[in-house]
Amino acid sequence: MQQILDRDEEVAAQADSSDCFVRFIDVQKSYDGVELVVKGFNLDVRHGEFVTLLGPSGSGKTTCLMMMAGFETPTHGQILLKGEPINDLPPHKRGIGMVFQNYALFPHMTVAENLAFPLEVRHLSKDEIQRKVDRALAMVRLEDFGARRPAQLSGGQQQRVALARALVFEPDLVLMDEPLGALDKNLREEMQYEIKRIHASLGVTMIYVTHDQTEALTMSDRIAVFNDGVVQQLATPDTLYEAPENAFVASFIGENNRLLGEVVERQGERCQVRLDSGETVTATPVACGEVGTRTTLSLRPERVAIFDHSRQDELDNCFRGEVLEVIYLGDHLRTRLRVCGNDDFILKTPNAKGHSALKPGQGVEVGWSWRDCRALDA
Structure with missing residues (x-):
């Protein structure tokens, strides 16, 4: 147990260093000017880390992700990316990859065209676009699916395309909002390991939102457990499970x-x-x-x-x-x-x-x- 806690303190110390990649400082969010859905959120994420925001529906985790992406503006506090404040920076200038639960693929485009789109708006050359599209397809093991349209793919294949599109322009940060929620259990587990493999191979920073405890424990370097707009505990998966700090975390994790x-x-x-x-x-x-x-x-x-x-x-x-x-x-x-x-x-x-001898x-x-x-x- 002490080894787990020591490692957790080491991870936290690394994330709290001055060169942290993403930083939320006393961030609050209210939609009506009265009730806060996010209350004093503080989080430091180092480069290459996989951090999950975990909590029940309505706990504030997705709102935090949307503020990071630029789709929502903090009511109070500051968000820093690479040490620079981004509160007033529009989403398209943040250079962040985004993966949604509903995939958000263009149905009239082929897989390759979907992947090429974010590169075309960045005015890359045709050769460069082709090279990056091919690389992204290989990354998610869909090299032979570039000519298909989204409707011709399974749910898992569509989610791989959505992931490839978020990574194709080589962002330093990828945000994922419940990306596996629509998949069946076996496919969801397969995609968990796929995302973890890609994260390990690319070293990209990922912030992931889910309400699935197993998903968070499987994939994350650290997990922030949310409830009622407040982070209840921020720790490594094994520390959260073995050493919960309050009754909510103990009951929500496992x-x-x-x-x-x-x-x-x-x-x-x-x-x-x-x-x-x-x-x-x-x-x-x-x-x-x-x-x-x-x-x-x-x-x-x-x-x-x-x-x-x-x-x-x-x-x-x-x-x-x-x-x-x-x-x-x-x-x-x-x-x-x-x-x-x-x-x-x-x-x-x-x-x-075999079966236990215990009987009702x-x-x-x-x-x-x-x-x-x-x-x-x-």
């Missing part, structure tokens, strides 16, 4: 068991929490108050284990539960239990040896380490 209670003791790295159901749990105090305050305990389902007396020293918390439901999910089994008064307590176990109605002892149980805000 599956999470939540137990509510009151802090009854704090001592060094540990605290004791009396649950509403009466049991006392040992946990790691992260964002909880002093003794007497309410807190939310966060515990990942895969960190819960069937209690084994040989591991008694590792499993500081042990409670009796009842199996309510067992779901087979191929690579793992998801078991829903009644534990500590919670009927939605989840246990995930790898399907290494069965009593079972489960345990977990205090290090894996985080006491967060109420």
Whole structure:
């Protein structure tokens, strides 16, 4: 865990350096002059970094992207690109590539003509345009599709063309707004790795917007988790998952068991929490108050284990539960239990040896380490 946090601090220090590529400084946005949809947004992105803005619908992430692109103007604050303010710079002068969810391809043009368009408006020579179009098609593995029109392509192929068009004029920055939202699960996963491969090979800076947690964890160097116009936490994917700083991040990133209670003791790295159901749990105090305050305990389902007396020293918390439901999910089994008064307590176990012996109605002892149980805000 300490290695994860140290690496996260190192990444943040690199991004905070004076040569950062993109910088948002105290940016706010209101559409009606009263309610802020973005509140005091600060973000530094270094050159070549892949940063994802993640959050539920209406959290402000797309508005931030649109302000970066120039389609929206900040109500307050400043946006810098390569150290220069761009608040008043029109979109076409920012030199930014943009990929949208709906592809936004010209239906009357061929694939090659779609890719050539941003080069033609920049008045490049025909030979240069052809060279760059060929290179962009090869980049997204569509070398044989230049003569087709968008309607003759699958959804995944159209998204590749949209990505190639954003990259064809070799921008230093590419913005992506939910670009994979319209694709099916398998194709979406394939495109995630494709975009990650292109990012690694080109070294271009990318800012990506999504509400899909898996997508963000798969692709990003760092993730900014949004809620209600505010960044709740900015960190590397593993830090967000392993060390969420508040209850919203813990519940939004991955599956999470939540137990509510009151802090009854704090001592060094540990605290004791009396649950509403009466049991006392040992946990790691992260964002909880002093003794007497309410807190939310966060515990990942895969960190819960069937209690084994040989591991008694590792499993500081042990409670009796009842199996309510067992779901087979191929690579793992998801078991829903009644534990500590919670009927939605989840246990995930790898399907290494076939089906689990657990059955609905069965009593079972489960345990977990205090290090894996985080006491967060109420």
